[in-house]
Each structure stands twice: as structure tokens, then as C-alpha cells.
Amino acid sequence: MDNCSVFIIDDEGITTLQLEHALEGVGDITTSTNSYEAVALLEKVKPDILILDLEMPKVSGFDILETIQKKPSLANIRTIVITSHSAPAIEERALSLGAIDFISKPLNLILCRIRIENHIKIIIQEKALLQAQTELFTEKEHLRITLDSIADAVISTDINANIEYMNPVAQRLTGWSETAAKGRHIKEVMQLADATTKVSSINPLVVALNENRPVAMALNTQLTSKQGIIHRVEDSAAPILDKNKNQCGAVMVFQDVSETFAMSLQMTYLSHHDQLTALPNRVLLHDRITQSIARASYKKTKVTLMLLDLDKFKFINDALGHHIGDEIIAHIGHSLDRFACNDVTVARVGGDEFALVIPHSANSLSLEPLVNEVLNVISKPFRSGGEQHILTASLGISVYPDDASSVEEMLRHADSAMYKAKNEPANSYFYFSDELQIEMNRRLEVGNILRKALEENDLELHYQPKYDLNNDSLIGVESLVRLKDGQGGFISPVHFIEYAEEAGLIFRLGEQVLEKSCIAAKKWLDKGLPIKVAVNVSAKQFTDTKLVGTVAEILERTQLPSRYLELEVTESALIESFEYTVSQLKLISEMGVSIALDDFGTGYSSLSYLRLFPLDVLKIDQSFVRDMNDDVQALNIVTTIIDLACTLNLQIVAEGIETKGQQDRLRALGCQMGQGYLLSKPLNCGKFEELIMSSKVEQVTCS
Structure with a gap:
């Protein structure tokens, strides 16, 4: 039984002693025989149960009950009165003053204990209930605050x-x-x-x-x-x-x-749209083509994909700055957006490449009017960065289900057709065809062969001799890379060099050709045959920041003196990144490597540029040599180039000499050196060594 407090007030000491003994163990017992002090003690003790004698002199039990009623601090005391009277009036008065039970005199101590124990049980239950109510209120308040705060x-x-x-x-x-x-x-x-x-x-x-x-x-x-x-x-x-x-x-x-x-809508929009033009991007384009193909398949109609790429945009971007390039892209995106209606999607695929997805009926008229309208829109002059720009584009077309059965095929085929258009005059367009498929397969095959040859260091070099036209002595050689086709023949450099530049393999290819050429020249030198070897360097290779270091490293590794190496560059390579190219060429020239300008006269660099480059040799393009005896203009160009080389104190080499008449005319004009089929075709290493063993070799001198 939980501990409760019991306060006994009776002026008879024997009664208090009897009750105290009878109630032993039921709780904390406090007694008093002094009714004067009772109320003060009550306020101090505040018992759970009060056992109060009604018949006390001076201050009776009724007086104490009345006092308790007036004090709120004592309101919870359960009062049990002791009385020897059984008159109803006594009980009524006691109950009206707050008493809850009676103990009769003479005392029956057993009954008295039972009564008190029952009341204590009730008190314990009340306390437990009050505790539960308090805890429930606290929990409820906690939940309320939690719910109000979340x-x-x-x-x-x-x-x-x-x-x-x-x-x-x-x-x-x-x-x-x-x-x-x-x-x-x-x-x-x-x-x-x-x-x-x-x-x-x-x-x-x-x-x-x-x-x-x-x-x-x-x-x-x-x-x-x-x-x-x-x-x-x-x-x-x-x-x-x-x-x-x-x-x-x-x-x-x-x-x-x-x-x-x-925010989700915004993120979805940003993930599906190009930020610069606000057009659908590659991700959304893929989805739109997928949907268009599904509808076309169900309705037995067609879908056309047009991919277009701006011509020479990289040159504009590099020359004028990326901010102008961005303005141009935004302008083109806005111009093409006018076609985005009636289920037509216009998208920016990336860089300077755009796409149009056009659903149409199976029996629709030719799309050429739309193609021409698209190209005309792009070609309209506009101003940006204070300058007027006139742009052109190359466009490739794939049609579902005519030449493609999936999104990936359409994109691949349109890209192949666009690539074909890139090699044609500005504003050209091509439909994908079986011929293009064959060409695409061939390019893929060439790519695989080239990658394998690079991995196995299996490129083959042929060497075309260069002769002094005045005394027919061998004065140098141009190394020409050859790629074996696996069937005893060779793949044209036109095909695999182009692929190497597109696929980013030109750097590995150029390094291997340079190393093989230097190894061969060192081998001939060790045999007492000092031959300068000329190696072609593409425009792409000049974008490689490691080019100068690569040349120096290969010369060091092969132990070839730098005067026996010549690098041939084209005009396009010189002007693509003018200042950077000049700095690279100067560093290479300072090593003692000579620089030759290949195919001179076919490019578009100004003569003012020519004097800024550390050149040693000008090579006259074979197209002028071939026509000079039949075309006055070609002859005048050859004459001018020879005179220019003399003025700039440069050596001059004529390419593509195929007839005796061409050789005689070049010699008469003062051309020092030449190469071509009349003098010698390109030879493999073995045959070239046989040639130089039996030829008069002119010593290489520093220019």
C-alpha cells in the first residue's frame, strides 16, 4: 500500500493511542489531543485522512470542520469523524460540514482499520487517476504544440x-x-x-x-x-x-x-532546353523524334530530321570572341524558331548545330522549298558586335521510314548527310542515301584500320625525292604516310587523314610519322647519305600545345641533327590561330628545323602575313605547275611565286612535275628544286635506299 498520511485529533489520549496502534502500518500517523493547536497542525501536515473527534470541549470537532471548509488549502482532506452519538441530526451536520464517514464509540479497532484502509485505497486510486490525467494532459499539450509547429x-x-x-x-x-x-x-x-x-x-x-x-x-x-x-x-x-x-x-x-x-518544372525545363536559345536541347529532341516516329508508325506517315551546322563558325568565334559567337547562336536560334509550329520541333543540338523535326504525310510534296527557306533565313545579313555577318550552313536530311527505323539511325544518318554537305559549297544540303551508307561504312572501316595501325605502330612511310633542277642531284625527300588496307594495297591519305582529324587521332598519327621519318633520316645519315626529310604537319596539330616539345623530344630520341628535318605546313594552318602559330613556328625554327609553306598560292593568307612567319621554303602547288604551259594565268602565278621567293630569300620547290616541258620551264624561270612523277614516284623505304645509294646527293647546308 502506498504511503498516506493520517492525522488523529481527540482530546482523550487513550483514544489516540488505541487508534495509533490499530492503524500501524497503514501510513504516516500524526496525533494531537489539543484541539486549539489542531488547525495549525493541519495546515502544516496536510494529511490525506483526518480522524476527528466531534465531542471535544472548547474547540469541538464541528468547529474544526467549519474551519477546514473555509481554507482552500485543506479542501482535499478526507475527514472521518468519531462520535458516540447516533442521532441523525449529528450525522447530517457532520456530513454537511464535509465529513465522509463515521467511527462509533466505543471503538471497534478492527472495523476502524478496515475503514481507514478502504479510504486509503480510494485516495491512492484518486492520486493515480490525477497522475494519469496530468500525464495525459502533458502528452496532449506536447502533441498539440508539435502539430501546431510542424x-x-x-x-x-x-x-x-x-x-x-x-x-x-x-x-x-x-x-x-x-x-x-x-x-x-x-x-x-x-x-x-x-x-x-x-x-x-x-x-x-x-x-x-x-x-x-x-x-x-x-x-x-x-x-x-x-x-x-x-x-x-x-x-x-x-x-x-x-x-x-x-x-x-x-x-x-x-x-x-x-x-x-x-522548381521541379523549372529544373525540368532547364534540363530539356538550351539556355542560350531557349530551344529544345538534345535530350528533348530525342524525345520529340521518338514521339514523332511512334505517331508516324501508327498513321503510316513520315518524319524528316534536318541537321544543320553553321559554316566556319569556329573561325568567327575565335576571331571575334565567344560573346559575339553566343549572340550569333542566339540570333540563329531565334530565326529558326519561326518554323516551330504544327508539330515541327526546332532544337539546338549543341555548339553551332541545330535540328528540325518535321512530321508529314507519306505522299507529301518535296521538302526542298522548306530546306531552301531554312537556309535563306540563316543567310539573311544581321549585325552583331558592330559588324555585319552573313552566315551559311550545311544541312543533312534523314527520313523515317525511308532510310531509318529508329531515333539513333535518324540522327546518325542526318549527321552523315550533313558531313557530306560540309564538303560541298556553302548552303549545300544532302539527303541520306545508300551511297552515303556505303561511304559511312567505309569511313568506319578506315577508322578501325587506322586505330589498329596506330596501336601497333604499323603505319608505312613512302618517300618522294626532291631534286635540284639545275644539276639533277638529290637534295631531299618528302615523307608520305601510307595506311595498308589489309589486302595488299593502301588506303588513300585523303580518306584516313580526314578521319584522323575528325576523330582526334591526327596527333598520334603525326607523332608516329615524325618519329619514323627521323629514324629513317638518321639511318641514312649513319650510312653517309645526308638527306633532309620533310614531314607534313596538319592545321590540327598546331592546336596541340605539346607540338614543340614533341618535335624536340623526337629529335633528341632519334639523335637526328635538326638541320636534316623540315616541317611542311599549309596556309590554313598558319592563319587558323595566327599569333599562337607564329610563336610555335619560331620555337621550332630556333631549334634549327626548317619550315616549308606547302601548296602556296591555293590559300587565302595575305602577303603581309608571309613575312611574319619564320619560313625557309615555298612550295608551288602542283595545280599551277600542271597548267602553266597551257594557261597564261597559271604561268603568271608560278612566275610571281618564284620572284616572291627570291625577294624573300626563300628556297622554292615546285610540286607535281610530270613532263619534261614543265621541268624545262621551271628551270628557265629560276625554280631551284622540284618533285613529281617525272623525277620519281614516292618509293617505299627499301627502294628509296636503293635510289639514294646510286644517286648524287647534295650536302645539306644550313639556310
């Missing part, structure tokens, strides 16, 4: 979906106060609808009650508040069950996802 909206209802509670967030989102909403059906307070169709939606709490299970809110749901404010909301509802698993209500928890939804 970011989610919470609504609880009874079993009929009538609202019993709403936290502040729910009140804010619905526009209803808890007081106004209480007792109303949740459908009246929560106006839910599909955000797209605006059709009213059933409240998930109602479903949760009807089906007795948790229910998630339908996707794409909006809540319209009492004031007409719309929120995008999501979450769930669940029934509330009592201890017997019977429904006693339901709870709805939801949240405002308007900002999250808006």
Missing part, C-alpha cells in the same frame, strides 16, 4: 469525416479557422481538384474511412482556399482506430508543394 498541415475528423481539429498550417492553406471549420465535413473545407483538368477530386480522407486503409493523395492535386488562393498539395490520409481496431475518426496530413513543383 510544417505540414494536419486535419483530424470524426468517423463521419466532420472536422475536429486543424493545425495552423491547415488553417492557412484552407483559409478556414479551426473554430469555423469544426463540425463541418472535410469536403466543404478542403476544395480539391485536378490541377490540369480542374475537375473536383475526392478527398483521400473520405476514401480512407470508406476503405479503412491509408490513402495517398492523387498526383497533380490542387487545393483552393476559402479566399480562392490555389496551392499544389500532396500527401495522405489514414483512419484512426481505437484499441479494438474500430474506426473512431481519421487524420489528413498534407503539404504545400507549390514552390517545389514550380
